[in-house]
Amino acid sequence: MRRALLVTRREITEVLRDVNLIGPMVIMPSLMGFVATLAVLGTASADTSTVSVVMGTAGIGQVGPRWAQFYLDLGEQGQTQLLANILKALTLPLFWIVTVALTATIAADSFVGEKERDTIEPLLATPITNGELFFGKLLTAVIPAVIGTWLGLAIFAFGVWRAHNPYFPQFLLGDRDWVMSALVIIPLMALMSAGVAALISTRVATYRAAYQLNGLVVLPVITLLIPQTVLLFFITPSALVILAGGFLALDALLIFSAVHIFDREHLLRGR
Amino acid sequence: MIEAHGLTKHFGAKPAVADMSFEVGEGQIHGLLGPNGAGKTTTTRMLACLLTPDSGEGRVAGFDIATEPAKVRESIGILTEVPGLYERLNAFEYLDFFGEMHGLARAKRRARVEGLMRLLGVWEMRNQRLRSFSKGMKQKVAIARTLIHEPRVLFFDEPTAALDPEAAKTVRDHLVQLIEQERCTVLLCTHNLAEAERICSRLTIVQNGRSVAEGTPAELKAQMGRAVQLTLRTVLPQYVDLVRDVPGVESVNTLNGSIAYQTADEASVNPVVVRRLVEAGGDVVRLQTEVVGLEDAYLHFMRKVAAESPAHGEG
Numbered sequence: 001m002r003r004a005l006l007v008t009r010r011e012i013t014e015v016l017r018d019v020n021l022i023g024p025m026v027i028m029p030s031l032m033g034f035v036a037t038l039a040v041l042g043t044a045s046a047d048t049s050t051v052s053v054v055m056g057t058a059g060i061g062q063v064g065p066r067w068a069q070f071y072l073d074l075g076e077q078g079q080t081q082l083l084a085n086i087l088k089a090l091t092l093p094l095f096w097i098v099t100v101a102l103t104a105t106i107a108a109d110s111f112v113g114e115k116e117r118d119t120i121e122p123l124l125a126t127p128i129t130n131g132e133l134f135f136g137k138l139l140t141a142v143i144p145a146v147i148g149t150w151l152g153l154a155i156f157a158f159g160v161w162r163a164h165n166p167y168f169p170q171f172l173l174g175d176r177d178w179v180m181s182a183l184v185i186i187p188l189m190a191l192m193s194a195g196v197a198a199l200i201s202t203r204v205a206t207y208r209a210a211y212q213l214n215g216l217v218v219l220p221v222i223t224l225l226i227p228q229t230v231l232l233f234f235i236t237p238s239a240l241v242i243l244a245g246g247f248l249a250l251d252a253l254l255i256f257s258a259v260h261i262f263d264r265e266h267l268l269r270g271r
Numbered sequence: 272m273i274e275a276h277g278l279t280k281h282f283g284a285k286p287a288v289a290d291m292s293f294e295v296g297e298g299q300i301h302g303l304l305g306p307n308g309a310g311k312t313t314t315t316r317m318l319a320c321l322l323t324p325d326s327g328e329g330r331v332a333g334f335d336i337a338t339e340p341a342k343v344r345e346s347i348g349i350l351t352e353v354p355g356l357y358e359r360l361n362a363f364e365y366l367d368f369f370g371e372m373h374g375l376a377r378a379k380r381r382a383r384v385e386g387l388m389r390l391l392g393v394w395e396m397r398n399q400r401l402r403s404f405s406k407g408m409k410q411k412v413a414i415a416r417t418l419i420h421e422p423r424v425l426f427f428d429e430p431t432a433a434l435d436p437e438a439a440k441t442v443r444d445h446l447v448q449l450i451e452q453e454r455c456t457v458l459l460c461t462h463n464l465a466e467a468e469r470i471c472s473r474l475t476i477v478q479n480g481r482s483v484a485e486g487t488p489a490e491l492k493a494q495m496g497r498a499v500q501l502t503l504r505t506v507l508p509q510y511v512d513l514v515r516d517v518p519g520v521e522s523v524n525t526l527n528g529s530i531a532y533q534t535a536d537e538a539s540v541n542p543v544v545v546r547r548l549v550e551a552g553g554d555v556v557r558l559q560t561e562v563v564g565l566e567d568a569y570l571h572f573m574r575k576v577a578a579e580s581p582a583h584g585e586g
Contacts (some may be wrong), residue, residue: 003372010368014359017400118353122416124321125349126372127341268321 003128007136008143011110015144024105025144029098029152036091036152037159043087043167084167091156092181099149099186100193104214107141107197112210115267124264134198134262138255141194142187149186153178180240188247195254198262272297272424272456273318277327280313287313288480290327295473300450300457302471304464304569310480311460312351315426318458319349332423332456345373348417348455352429354409358402362393362412365401366419373420380419387415391445407438411445418449425450428460443470468565476569478576484568491568496535497560498567501544504554506530513551517544522571533563533571 015021114120123133157172169175173182193214200213273295280288288310295301303311316322318329320340329336332346357365363384370380388394391411401409410430417425430446431439447470450457461467467474468488476484476491484491503510506525514530515523519540523532534540537560545555 006368006371010357010360010364013364014357017359117358118351118355119357120355121321121351122349122355122369122413123372125319125344125347126369127344127374128372129341265322268316 001132001135003126004132004136004139007123007128007133008139011137011140012144015106015109015140021106021109021144025102025148026151028101029095029148029150030155031152032094032098033152033155033159036094036156037163039087039091040156040160040163040165040168043165080166087167088177092177095149095153095156095181096186096189098152099145099189101215102145102148103141103190103193104197105211106144107137107194107201108207108210108214110137110140111197111201112204113207115205116207120267124268130262130264131259133264134259138191138194138198141197142190145190145193146187149190150182153182177240180244184244185240185247188244188251191251192247192254195251195258198258199254201267272299272332273301273458274330275314275318275327276329278314278317278324278329279326280317280322281325286480288317288324291477291480291482292327293475293482293485295456295458297456298454299472300459300470302467302474303458303460303477304462304467304474305477306462306573309477311477312428313480314477315349315428315458315460318343319347319426320344321349345420346422347424347426348420348422349426350413350417350428350430352432354406354413356401356404356409356412359400361398361400362388362404363397365412366415369416370419375420383419383421384415387418390449391415405438407434407441410434410438410442414442414445414449418453418455421453423455425455425457426460427457429462430459431463431466432461439466446470464566464569476572478573481576483576484572488565491572492563492565494535494568496533496563497537498531498533498563499537499541499544500526500557500559500561501530501532501548501555502528502557502559503530503548504556507553510548510551510553513547514544517547520544522567533567 015025114123128136153172157178160168160172161170164170169178172178197210197214200210204210204213273293275294276292278288278291279286291310291314293301303314305311313322317324318331318336320331320336320343324336331343334342334346336343357368360368366384366388367380370383375383385394388397391414393408393411393415396404396408401412404412410433414430417427427446431442434442443466459467459471471488473487474485474491475482484494486494501514506528511523511525511530514520514532517540519534519536521533521535523530525531532544541558541560545558548555
């Protein structure tokens, strides 16, 4: 795997020197961090009834009288916990979208951009194996995307720490769910997006086409947010473990398929 | 050092290369000469283990291209018309990366990078991003990349085709110097006849994915015989027809009051031509013969193939 890591190191060096790639990597997660921080600041000084009214648009007000009664019966402490869960379920997956979008940007450049720029032939003429080349490029897409997402999370964590919001833990990294999301779910989602990008790279010849197709990966992630939110709402933290298991299986399937379909000859002939 | 036996490759239904065979001895510079789409690049890519042949066998540096591709790739350097550089890196980083990919130790790698860059005159630009380099400079960096791991076999695919004449000459001179210095075996794909004649010890002429002739430049030219130029006081159309009708005469045309033709048997043909012209009333002033150029030989083989088979091929 030495050569795979060399490819990754070289490509990340290039990513860091291209404003078109590094720009979105910094701006997008930062914006997401700030937007999520606004939610924290907005709810920091509100009591549960105020928050309940605000959250009504997010579901409580639309669930019918039986669930409304259930909420009222929880009492002050239970309501706070429930609202905390809802806010977590709404903010935590926001960063997953960032991960998928960033991975798609870098993966399109790494897999397809290289053949478009005619740099693939000298690389293929080195003793690098198919597996090394594939994993080198996979890591190239995953590592910057995960680090970029962590940047957004860091901004958000700073906002949470400053806001002293009763519905968020003061130290985000002290919360098991946020840590699980940052260290397990986000890398797994990046891997999923990179796996899809690798599959797409075997079918398209231009960076633009690859980027647009990779962008479509964001759509299923957004649709996933609905069941994810419900799961997090009811069964946090087990929900994250279930989700991690699901993503792990999906990643394994995607990478297994991509490795088998990945064809260096196609990379060359597709120019 | 390089052996190709019956290499064949199809892209779709079209044969890009069909039954290509040739051998290149150690230290030789062998040219694959042919027009665009003749199959030169596909042949090179099969031998460099970048494409898998549909059939046929090949050995490079003693390794089988089908069963030992990794060893083949360790032993070769490949240079194409497009330098294919990572333009966000600087020249030193770029060459260092390829040295490391080939497993060179740090100290050797650094020494090798510096040595090649100094030789090619780009050492002073080592810290500049490659995107700021001119085409010629980029190709020099690509040459250094090709040689960084001291390969035994080099594949050059139209290395000067994208360059202006001055840059092409500089690159060509460096290539020759480096080939001599590194004692490599070289397969050079080109459609530049002058370049091929100057650099190559042997040539294979390729058309429609097939080898149509092989030999040293002198042997190929010898197959064409000699070019003859007959100067007459007056060139009449019937004189041209008369020359054309002589058996053994090829490629007849008129040029500045002369009749030019080619023949592989000047000893038999020229006396007949002169005799017939004199009998027809022509005043032969002068007869000059010279060895046919490689360009004429090349065009002869191309025309021969075109006459023998319908146009096909890609590559």
